[in-house]
Amino acid sequence: MAARTEQDVVRSELRWSIVVGLTVGAISLAILWAGLVRFINPPSNIETIDPNSVHLSAEFNEANLGTRVENGQVVTRVVATQFSFAPQCVVVPANRQVTLRFTSPDVIHGILVTGTNVNTMVVPGYVAQVHSVFRKTGDLLMPCHEYCGLGHSQMWATVRVVPEDDFKPDADGRALCEKP
Amino acid sequence: MRSLDRLTLAHLWLSFAAFAIACVFGLWQMLARSPWPAPFFTPSNYFLSVTAHGSIMAYVLPTFFIMGFGYFTAERALDRRLPLRRLAWAGFGIGIFGVAMAVATILSGRASVLYTFYPPLTGSVWFYIGLVLVVAASWIWCAIMIVAMRDWKRANPGAPVPLAMFATVANAIMWLWTTAGVGTELVFQIIPAALGWTDSVDVGLSRTLFSWTLHAIVYFWLFPAYIAFYTMAPKAAGGRLYSDTMGRVSFVLFLLYSLPVGMHHLFMDPEHSTGFKFLQMTLTVLVTVPTLFTIFTISASMEIAGRLRGGKGLFGWIGALPWERPMVLATGLAFFMLWFGGGGGLINMSYGMNAMVHNTSWVTAHFHLIFGGTVVIMYFAIAYEIWPHVAGSPANSPARQRLQLWLWAIGMMVMTIPWHWLGLLGQWRRVAQFDYTNPLIAQWGPWVLVSVFGGALLLASALLFVWNLAQAHRRPASAVDAFSFARALHEHDRAPRVLNGFGVWNVLVAVLMLAAYGFPIAQFLIDDRPAALVHRTSGRAP
Structure with a gap:
């Protein structure tokens, strides 16, 4: 030039x-x-929770974890903790909006669901919330993707996406992963 | 050898020796994650290794390289004696002491918290104190750079500060701003927790403070590469810098837009609102501006050189460039990797699209390509360029230097292309090993093995680099011409005041930081956010 x-x-x-x-x-x-x-x-609901009493909270006590249909909405609640998820498997219906809610009672974790855009950090003190629609049925991996200690590599759960017709919550609205 | 050259050499050798060791750790980590077995594998060894690799590559290699190159630049570009030399040596002493403390703690297995810390996880306090000492050493360097420029301006009123020094001081000022975030996190949150003075950490606040540092630190590492693009590559190619003013504008823009953007690392975090994430994303887009300016200016400078050497036609000048010179070759390879790394970066910062790649191997691939590729290859080229002047004798033959640069660039591409792809397939980060019996993970296997091969090329290149530099010390000193930086096509004897100092830009940085980080940090102090209990990775009392 x-x-x-x-x-x-x-x-x-x-x-x-x-x-x-x-x-x-x-x-x-x-x-x-x-x-x-x-x-x-991005997931940005600034919603706090005391990490030291997660297991006593109304929402994240053990009996309320997993998938539940509430007023027609599918809500899945998972606690991420060193070095496992509770529950280790969650079931969700295909082609319906699912609200995933996570929290941590100890250190920083994070999750992604392989093959989807579900991705969030799970920070102690906060509830992380992601909405998604799962299009394909089958078992998806949901690993912890943030370093949380020496057992980090062993920390992963399963998201079981079932056809809408096979998604049968009980009278209380709860749906559990059945053994394959 | 002049005493200043000994100062430069001491910094560069510390930087490169640590770098070569960290490359060994890196290759071993890749083996651990591959379908092949890795010797000495345990999860604790793996995370010890990741902490060592990350801490050295992030805190030791760039910091000491930048300090050494800065001292060299201050004396050569300003053509006067570096002030405060004893303080500079004291800074080096503090730095090497800090490195030794941090590395010893990591190797003892009591600080496996990775270089990004992740409180409420805490390691041994000596790891953090060692890193604080490294930062303190770099602050001494910043002060010396600022003083050197001020002295020169007093002696040369109205004259434009040479571009290489202007950029170096821009980096020093940016680094002072940058370290405020991580420094606050370490001193007020992590070190008290590691000492057992506090038993809980506000994790939202600590992540926000670290994000303050996390983007700008990368631009701190990148500055020397851009300094070489503007002030060394045009001269090595036999031409001139197309525009000195554009260089100044770009460096000022880096100072402005590197800082108020760190929240793009927190897009997936629940403790910030979409509003501030969106604001910082918008500012992040503007970081592309100085890079696009640089690509233009350096391409134009190279075109001038190519045409002076007889290149004809639209692209004929490219072939006419002296590619046999390591600095020219490295610039070409750096630009090639910049296209891929920069393109990937645009996806990372794209707010919504980030969900697709956050904490997958895509991100690891991105920063290895842009820092390990584009930036570190320019560190090599700078070292080769200044070695005859600081070591008294050239590094190994140009052919060996070119071989090393090619190995590095090819290794980096072979390693990071599979990583990008694996990231899109969902391969997540920071795990010690994968269960290849799982069908989903089994299909990653071949890609992972290709990347291991890339890693092996990188380690070979790193060792060859150190070997090449060491050769200079085995030869007798040889006479070399005085070092000089590239001259601009149209030179000025005056520069606009705003482009010859940083007063007004510091005010603007403060305004931008207040807008971008004021409320996001204040929210943790206004609301009473729940804190998380400290978890000691070493399992021992402090």
Whole structure:
């Protein structure tokens, strides 16, 4: 390119700045569109819980863990703790919105469900909440993806996605993983 | 050998020796996670190794490299004696003492908390104190850089500070801002917990403070690579820097936009609202601006060099560049890796899309490619470039230097392409081993083995690098021309005041940080957030 005078240099830089501006603008618009129009937002419910009494809380006591249908909504509650999940397997119906709620009584954990976009940190002191619709049936892995101590590698659970017709909660609305 | 060169050499050798050791740990970790057996494998050895690899690569390699290169730059670019030399040596002493303390604690197995700490997990307090000493040493360096520039400006009123030094001071100032986050976390949360003075930690606050540091620290590491792009590569190619002003603008933008963006590491965290996550995401998009400016300016500078060497046509100048020179080759390879690493980074920072890749191997691949690839390959090139001047004799032959650079770039691509793919398949991070009898995990096997091969190439390259540098000390000193940085195409004897100092930019950083982090940090102090009990990884009382 012509760079004989300083004006040439500045002109070329201004042209490039326009390209940069358009690129950055396009990226920002795409993200804005996903957030505002498609409601693709990260899990951000600032909802606190005392980590030292999780097992005594109304929501995360042992009897209330796992999947339950509440007012037509499927809600799955899991406690992530060094070095396992409670429960180790949860069942969810395919093609229905599922609300997953997690908390930790000890240290930082995190989960993802393989083959889906379900992903959240599980931070002691907070309830992490993710909404998702599982399209494919079968067993999915739900490992802990954040370092939580020497047993971290052994910490994983199963999400069992069953066809909607096979999803049969009991009278109390609860559904359990059956032995395969 | 001048005494300043001994100072530079001491820093660089500490940096590179630690780096080579950390590469051995890295390859062993890859074996542990692969379908093949790894010798000495236990989960505790694995997390000891991850802590050592991460702490060395994040805190020792870049910090001491930047300090050593900064001292070199201050004296060569400003063409005057470095002030406060004794203090600089004292800083080195504190730093090496801190490194020894931290590394010994890691190797004893009492600090397997990884370099990102994860409170309420706590390791032995000596690990944290060692790291605080390393940071303290780097603050001494920051002060010396600022003083050196101030002295030079007093002696040369109105003259533009040479670009290499302007950028170095921008980095020093950015680093002072950067370390405020992790420093506060260590001093007020982690060290009291490790000492047993407190029994619980506000985890939301500690994660937020660490995120303050976590993005800018990467730009601290990256600055030397960009300094080499602007002030060394054009000269090595036989041309001139296209625009000195664009360099200044880019370095100022790095100072501004590296800091108020760290919350993009916390997109998946429950303790922050979408509003502040979105704000910091928007600021993160702006970090691409100085990089895109740099790609333009350096490409234009290289084009000038290529055309001066007889390159014709739209792309003919590329072939005409002196690729046999290590600095030119490294710049080309760094740019190649920057396209992949930068592209992956855009996905990471994309707020919603982050859910797809958060804490998967995709992220590990991203930062290995952008830091280990683009940045560290420029550390190699800088070392080769300045070695004749600081060690008195060139590093090994240019052919060996090129072999080492190629091995590194190929190894990095062979390692990180499978990692990106495995991340998309859902391979999660920070585990010591995988159960390859699980059908889902079994299909990852071949990809993992390819990446192990890439890791082996990287280790070979790292060892060759150290060997290449060591050769200089076995040869008698040879006469070399005085070192000089690249000159700009159109040089000025004055620079606009805003682009010749940092006063106004510091005010802007403060405003941006207040906007981005003011409430997100204050919320933990306003609300009474539940704290988590301290968990000691060593299982021992403090």
